[in-house]
Amino acid sequence: MDNPKHHESPGGLAFSVPLDNMDQTSGAKIPKRLLRKRDKDRVTREQLEEKQKLAEERRQAQQDAKLQRIQECQEECRKMNMQVDALLQQDAKRSGAPGMKHVKPMSRKHAATLINNVSQGFSKISSNIQSDVNNIV
Numbered sequence: 761m762d763n764p765k766h767h768e769s770p771g772g773l774a775f776s777v778p779l780d781n782m783d784q785t786s787g788a789k790i791p792k793r794l795l796r797k798r799d800k801d802r803v804t805r806e807q808l809e810e811k812q813k814l815a816e817e818r819r820q821a822q823q824d825a826k827l828q829r830i831q832e833c834q835e836e837c838r839k840m841n842m843q844v845d846a847l848l849q850q851d852a853k854r855s856g857a858p859g860m861k862h863v864k865p866m867s868r869k870h871a872a873t874l875i876n877n878v879s880q881g882f883s884k885i886s887s888n889i890q891s892d893v894n895n896i897v
Contacts, residue, residue, distance in 0.1 A: 829892065833885060840881040843874045 803811075850871060853860040866874075 826892075829888065833888060836881055836885055840878055840885075843878050843881075847871065847874055847878070 846866070849860065849863045850866045853863045853865065
């Protein structure tokens with residue numbers, strides 16, 4: 761217990777590491793393989809700035825791609841909204857709702873095409889949202 765490096769304390773401290781002279785080794789030789797690695801791993805300020813610049817460019821590209829996907833999704837939603845609105849107006853006209861005299865009747869074929877387009881649009885949007893959610897997680 762007379763060892764100066766060994767301390768007893770109520771906090772459970774078993775030994776202490778002197779932080780005064782971190783550059784000096786305690787007499788043990790550092791293996792050559794670690795010395796080579798240490799020299800190889802040194803990064804200059806310019807290299808670090810270049811890495812940060814590339815990371816910022818990647819982040820910006822990802823953000824731009826995300827905004828592009830959002831804009832495409834919004835455009836697809838607008839188209840689907842117009843198609844659903846046209847279908848709802850046709851349904852209201854066929855049901856005899858007041859104020860629908862200005863709505864031009866739609867053929868069954870055209871209505872079926874709109875329904876199919878809306879269905880495909882919902883499928884596309886839901887798959888895009890699912891893939892975005894999976895990319896986040």
